[in-house]
Amino acid sequence: MTTSPITRKRVRGGVGDSPLRIDGIPKVTGNFAYASDLYADGMLWAATLRSPHARARITKLDTAPAYAVGGVVLVLTQEDVVGRPGFGMHVPDQPVFADGECNYWGEPIAVVVASDLPTAKLGVEAIDVEFEELEPLTDMEEADARDSQTRRMKIRRGDRDVEGAVVVEGYYEVGQQDQAPLGNEAGLAIPDGDGGVDLYAVSQWVHSDHWQIYPCLDIEPEQVRCHPVGMGGAFGAREDVSMHIHLCMAALRTGRPIKMMYDRAESFVGHVHRHPARMWYRHEADNQGRLVKVEARLILDGGAYESSSNAVIANAAYFAVGPYRCDNVFVDAVAAKTNNPPAGAMRGFGGVQTAFAHEAQMDKLAGELGLDPLEIRLRNALGRGDALNTSGQLIEGSLPTAELINELDAMPLAEPLDSDDARHLPGGTGLTTDPRHVRRGVGYGVTLKNLAFSEAFDDYSDVRIVLSPIGVEVYTAAAEVGQGMVTIIQQLAREVLQIEQVAVVWADTGVIGSAGSTSASRQTQMTGGATHQCAIELREQILAEFGGDDLSGEGVWKDGELIVTLHEVCESGPREHEIRYRHPETFATDENGQGDAHPAWAVAAHRAVVDVDPELGLVRVVQIDAVHDVGRLLNPVAALGQIEGGTLQGVGLATLEELVLDRGVIKNANFTDYLLPTFLDAPHVEVKWVEEPERWGPLGAKGIGEPPTISAGPAVAAAIRNAIGADLIRVPILPQHIVGA
Amino acid sequence: MIVSFTVNGEERIANVSGPESLLTVLREELGLPGSKNACEQGECGSCAVVLDGAVVTSCLVMAADCEGSEVTTVEGIGSDRELHAVQQALLDHGAVQCGFCTPGFVVTAAHLFEENPHPSSDEIKEALSGNICRCTGYGAIARALEELAEGTA
Numbered sequence: 001m002t003t004s005p006i007t008r009k010r011v012r013g014g015v016g017d018s019p020l021r022i023d024g025i026p027k028v029t030g031n032f033a034y035a036s037d038l039y040a041d042g043m044l045w046a047a048t049l050r051s052p053h054a055r056a057r058i059t060k061l062d063t064a065p066a067y068a069v070g071g072v073v074l075v076l077t078q079e080d081v082v083g084r085p086g087f088g089m090h091v092p093d094q095p096v097f098a099d100g101e102c103n104y105w106g107e108p109i110a111v112v113v114a115s116d117l118p119t120a121k122l123g124v125e126a127i128d129v130e131f132e133e134l135e136p137l138t139d140m141e142e143a144d145a146r147d148s149q150t151r152r153m154k155i156r157r158g159d160r161d162v163e164g165a166v167v168v169e170g171y172y173e174v175g176q177q178d179q180a181p182l183g184n185e186a187g188l189a190i191p192d193g194d195g196g197v198d199l200y201a202v203s204q205w206v207h208s209d210h211w212q213i214y215p216c217l218d219i220e221p222e223q224v225r226c227h228p229v230g231m232g233g234a235f236g237a238r239e240d241v242s243m244h245i246h247l248c249m250a251a252l253r254t255g256r257p258i259k260m261m262y263d264r265a266e267s268f269v270g271h272v273h274r275h276p277a278r279m280w281y282r283h284e285a286d287n288q289g290r291l292v293k294v295e296a297r298l299i300l301d302g303g304a305y306e307s308s309s310n311a312v313i314a315n316a317a318y319f320a321v322g323p324y325r326c327d328n329v330f331v332d333a334v335a336a337k338t339n340n341p342p343a344g345a346m347r348g349f350g351g352v353q354t355a356f357a358h359e360a361q362m363d364k365l366a367g368e369l370g371l372d373p374l375e376i377r378l379r380n381a382l383g384r385g386d387a388l389n390t391s392g393q394l395i396e397g398s399l400p401t402a403e404l405i406n407e408l409d410a411m412p413l414a415e416p417l418d419s420d421d422a423r424h425l426p427g428g429t430g431l432t433t434d435p436r437h438v439r440r441g442v443g444y445g446v447t448l449k450n451l452a453f454s455e456a457f458d459d460y461s462d463v464r465i466v467l468s469p470i471g472v473e474v475y476t477a478a479a480e481v482g483q484g485m486v487t488i489i490q491q492l493a494r495e496v497l498q499i500e501q502v503a504v505v506w507a508d509t510g511v512i513g514s515a516g517s518t519s520a521s522r523q524t525q526m527t528g529g530a531t532h533q534c535a536i537e538l539r540e541q542i543l544a545e546f547g548g549d550d551l552s553g554e555g556v557w558k559d560g561e562l563i564v565t566l567h568e569v570c571e572s573g574p575r576e577h578e579i580r581y582r583h584p585e586t587f588a589t590d591e592n593g594q595g596d597a598h599p600a601w602a603v604a605a606h607r608a609v610v611d612v613d614p615e616l617g618l619v620r621v622v623q624i625d626a627v628h629d630v631g632r633l634l635n636p637v638a639a640l641g642q643i644e645g646g647t648l649q650g651v652g653l654a655t656l657e658e659l660v661l662d663r664g665v666i667k668n669a670n671f672t673d674y675l676l677p678t679f680l681d682a683p684h685v686e687v688k689w690v691e692e693p694e695r696w697g698p699l700g701a702k703g704i705g706e707p708p709t710i711s712a713g714p715a716v717a718a719a720i721r722n723a724i725g726a727d728l729i730r731v732p733i734l735p736q737h738i739v740g741a
Numbered sequence: 742m743i744v745s746f747t748v749n750g751e752e753r754i755a756n757v758s759g760p761e762s763l764l765t766v767l768r769e770e771l772g773l774p775g776s777k778n779a780c781e782q783g784e785c786g787s788c789a790v791v792l793d794g795a796v797v798t799s800c801l802v803m804a805a806d807c808e809g810s811e812v813t814t815v816e817g818i819g820s821d822r823e824l825h826a827v828q829q830a831l832l833d834h835g836a837v838q839c840g841f842c843t844p845g846f847v848v849t850a851a852h853l854f855e856e857n858p859h860p861s862s863d864e865i866k867e868a869l870s871g872n873i874c875r876c877t878g879y880g881a882i883a884r885a886l887e888e889l890a891e892g893t894a
Contacts, residue, residue: 030775
């Protein structure tokens with residue numbers, strides 16, 4: 001035993017700090033390796049033949065002409081799938097390649113493997129394929145009428161016969177948004193020479209990919225290893241399998257490493273999108289504005305295959321009313337199955353669509369009653385101890401809706417328009433807007449979202465912590481998509497172990513169990529929670545063994561004295577601990593949608609200030625004031641980044657972003673025609689936090705990835721309505737909706 | 742055809758077969774993958790480089806047109822050991838999330854500060870309006886560069 005004069009210091013970079021992210025330096029210097037940057041010696045390239053029709057029967061598929069292209073070595077079609085014919089997040093309903101017929105525009109038909117990418121694309125062109133076009137089903141209401149759907153949800157809570165003194169009705173539409181992560185789909189598969197394959201492809205959840213891939217290859221699970229890889233964003237677009245099975249098949253067949261990389265146009269059909277929605281609402285309230293009854297009918301277009309539509313439609317239904325008390329709720333929701341490109345996960349996941357509708361309805365009620373928009377929300381604010389309006393679940397965790405509304409109300413309002421500078425006008429430097437005609441509007445959005453997986457899903461995250469004399473290694477398969485998980489893991493490990501040197505090891509499916517998806521705002525609570533709990537248990541084990549009362553980078557302490565060095569602790573045996581972390585159990589709801597489906601929720605409140613040029617229909621979002629429910633603030637800089645970034649995606653959906661489909665064909669699959677917010681479109685964002693700790697998760701922290709996207713859009717839509725005094729029922733709100741409204 | 746040009750201060754030679762872009766040649770032939778290929782349509786700025794003194798989207802420049810040119814990519818702006826002030830500022834302010842847009846922002850912002858060491862907030866936003874970031878909402882990028890503009894006053 002040694003004694004030491006060293007005094008205990010709190011470790012830097014723990015909880016509450018904003019340490020620099022470890023991947024930041026290679027990212028600013030251009031040295032960070034994304035999936036699209038990966039190379040392997042002797043690798044071949046592959047390219048995909050896709051359906052040019054929304055629905056068609058394949059009458060001829062002759063791959064021989066492709067083989068005639070010099071450099072082409074292999075062509076794969078559905079006939080080459082030796083295992084299970086299909087894949088899918090929830091059910092394996094999508095064939096690896098179109099199986100005799102194509103069900104959406106862009107569905108993969110074949111993959112050509114060649115010496116380089118241009119040659120692979122020539123091979124794709126050379127394939128002799130003929131179609132018999134069939135009438136596509138592209139209207140979600142028609143699909144509903146024909147009972148073409150993947151899931152129907154029904155909420156029946158309370159008494160349908162009760163009536164309120166005030167009634168408002170509305171119909172609302174949400175266009176289809178694309179995640180548009182800047183990094184396109186890319187991946188590299190490397191055969192292991194022993195019948196197996198290592199896959200390095202973009203993914204929000206490598207274990208889900210793994211579970212979908214190996215049955216299609218008909219090999220043992222451990223023969224496929226899916227590795228976390230550098231990714232240029234995700235936002236839901238990396239939750240589904242895209243090129244993954246194609247890459248593995250090609251690598252196994254050729255015995256060579258295979259690289260694939262979609263370009264932007266292909267990316268638009270290479271991943272699922274946000275569900276477009278049509279929604280019919282009826283709200284009834286008493287004379288004080290308290291909700292008495294809410295009825296809603298929701299249709300979300302899930303496209304040709306299920307993906308995660310089953311969970312998206314459930315969210316749309318459970319969060320159809322928002323964070324407001326109401327005892328009588330009746331919702332009919334359906335995920336329609338059509339011949340449009342498949343829809344699936346995108347940030348907000350079902351909650352985004354209904355938020356536009358329920359917030360517009362709350363504003364209508366306020367208008368009927370002559371109430372301030374925040375006042376009516378405050379009178380109905382849902383909180384701990386209430387029942388969730390739709391499922392009836394008791395809210396046991398944190399839900400500080402009223403606090404958020406009060407904080408938002410207290411934030412100063414944006415300064416009036418500075419009309420001297422064209423850059424601050426809706427028309428910008430195009431000099432189209434006369435400042436005298438600009439109308440300012442203010443609007444609000446207060447919304448609710450579940451955190452982590454719901455409805456009886458066995459949701460867990462595995463973490464292993466290894467302690468060595470030089471520091472701590474945390475093994476996880478969690479996907480770092482840019483959100484900053486790497487730093488949160490480091491901070492939580494440091495906080496508990498009081499050792500500054502923490503490395504995060506992004507482990508593949510062969511090394512560690514699932515961390516679950518980087519989605520549903522869940523990784524801070526799930527993998528963060530796993531890291532925190534694992535570190536606590538490891539610390540307790542070491543303290544018990546050496547009889548200490550504290551641990552740090554120096555070693556084990558007792559009564560303020562260092563009694564064993566960290567080196568000695570690690571010399572005396574392996575210091576390794578692994579846990580599987582789960583959140584409180586959730587349950588499937590009954591046939592009326594009643595039950596304890598959710599482990600936790602978060603609320604968000606936004607105020608938008610907009611300037612509108614009503615003659616040209618142009619909008620400038622001036623400022624967003626946002627109050628967020630973070631449980632416990634772990635990293636202020638990272639949280640702010642999530643809120644500002646999520647907010648702008650909500651602003652984008654409200655004002656710019658929509659995939660335009662014509663009979664199932666995407667007409668704007670490029671960044672010239674699918675408009676994303678630029679620096680000049682971005683409002684100034686002011687952020688405040690409310691910290692009401694959650695009942696589970698690391699130190700009470702709550703996920704914050706999705707709520708900002710959900711609240712921002714409805715606030716902007718309300719502000720535009722407020723500016724021009726018109727009902728606007730559809731987002732994105734485009735110039736043609738404003739002019740003459 | 743053979744194209745010889747200067748990339749990040751070094752004489753480089755590329756064997757160009759025809760219509761490929763400067764971006765493709767940088768990434769696939771010269772081993773400089775820092776410039777990113779997000780849209781390849783000149784819309785997002787992820788592939789921004791400085792070509793003969795002007796910021797361009799390298800995806801829209803034919804490599805064959807670069808004979809005798811001087812090109813600076815993100816790899817020529819700073820190194821892991823010695824970051825450029827723009828890189829340091831972005832890092833310090835949490836302006837990097839997924840980072841796919843970051844090389845383009847670094848190239849464009851470094852060029853802006855070279856031309857105008859004290860840009861106003863509006864000038865920063867205008868100069869970078871050709872660079873799309875999908876993660877940050879631009880807030881942290883604005884704070885980083887605004888502080889840099891003030892700090893060098």
